[in-house]
Amino acid sequence: MATRAILRMGDALLLRRAEAVTQFDTHELHSLLADMRDTMLAMDGVGLAAPQIGVNLRVVIFEVSSNPRYPDAETVPQTVLINPVLTPLSDAMEEGWEGCLSIPGMRGLVPRYTHLRYQGYDEHGAEIDRTVTGFHARVVQHECDHLDGFLYPMRIRDLRNFGFNEALFPGETVRDE
Secondary structure, eight states, rough: OOOOOOOOOGGGGSSSSBBOOOOOOOOOHHHHHHHHHHHHTTTTTEEGGGGGTOOOOOOEEEEEESSSOOOTTOOOEEEEEEEEEEESSSSSSEEEEEEEEEEEEEEEEEEEEEEEEEEEEEEOOOOOEEEHHHHHHHHHHHHHHHHHTOGGGGGOOOGGGGEEEHHHTTTTTOOOO
16 A cells, blocks of 8 residues: 555654554555555564554554564564553563664663463454464564553663664664564
């Protein structure tokens, strides 16, 4: 459909709690998802939340297959997740480097639950219920944070582990998430 502009950190629209989707399988929802996919793919992203393109709905998409930005990342199936509920399945957390399309050129070391269950709906209203670990769990948490007005720097424990890609990783090519 179309590539949309991605809002950047500092935009008040990114700090809102998104509203629940109440109607599924509509032309408007399918159009939004097509635009989100086009935008995510154009930016080589692995995920995108509707608030990042200025749409205040509880909708995220994510997928990791053969992304050149994450050559060693595990495969994460293409997923549309609407009105998600995340439930950590243990207290175990792991810090990992994250970036974000709304915070270009920067990375931070972010703690995330290592094992969780997520539930929600796809674009047709069919229930989704998955238990995940590793990178998949990290991606879901990162994208769903956008639905509650959180950006990953808000989760960083030590701001010495937050900075510009070229300063943190000299000589490496690092892109945004």
